[in-house]
């Protein structure tokens with residue numbers, strides 16, 4: 144399915160949350176239950192938990208508040224027509240619980256079917272004030288410098304995920320795919336073309352090349368990958384004295400969520 148990075152003038156069926164959710168529910172009944180298991184990985188503060196909450200519908204309930212830093216593995220709790228939503232999210236912070244979750248996700252005895260690598264174009268939300276201050280004092284005192292640092296760290300995390308996938312594939316045939324969910328697109332929609340060039344499979348970026356090399360090493364037919372823009376919580380982004388406002392509407396967000404979920408479904412077929 145071709146990924147659309149720009150919001151089309153006519154959003155078609157995806158123009159409200161209800162449609163987004165019912166699309167998702169139909170999809171989960173098809174793809175999940177005991178049959179498919181998906182692991183979410185990626186940097187801390189990038190939006191993995193919040194994305195999961197939007198997929199399960201938890202985020203659309205009254206009084207929803209964005210969670211803090213995840214300390215342990217999280218599982219999708221949604222049920223649709225009796226099927227369980229089989230997603231496990233690894234905490235982004237390097238820690239014992241992260242290693243345990245990776246062991247679960249990339250367990251060659253009982254591997255997951257697919258991986259969602261949540262990336263964010265450098266817009267990492269820092270939730271540890273002390274760490275943020277340390278980074279500021281080290282010179283990462285503008286959003287531009289903070290994003291560059293995070294993009295570099297994201298590449299390192301991707302490298303590690305590729306290593307884990309390679310090891311899992313040597314012993315089992317899974318995971319079969321990796322989907323890069325480029326989230327927080329509401330913060331950089333004005334420069335979305337740059338993000339498309341950086342994350343898309345065939346445009347030669349360092350990011351794409353890591354995944355293309357992984358695919359070559361495990362055999363082209365044994366692993367698919369693609370990248371799609373998405374967003375979930377329309378929050379402004381603050382770093383030091385700078386702020387980037389969220390620039391998309393809820394309808395735009397629902398469009399991206401629906402595209403993400405539909406793409407996930409096409410990978411699970």
Ligand SMILES: Nc1nc2c(ncn2[C@@H]2O[C@H](COP(=O)(O)OP(=O)(O)OP(=O)(O)O)[C@@H](O)[C@H]2O)c(=O)[nH]1
Nearest residue numbers: 187188189190191192193209213235374375376378
């Ligand atoms: N603008 C915008 N902000 C977002 C979006 N998704 C998440 N955020 C912000 O990013 C913060 C972190 O999101 P989380 O989902 O908790 O991040 P995480 O990847 O689970 O982080 P860890 O639990 O540390 O691994 C949220 O509290 C929001 O403020 C998005 O799509 N757009």
Ligand SMILES: [Mg+2]
Nearest residue numbers: 191192212213
């Ligand atoms: Mg989390």
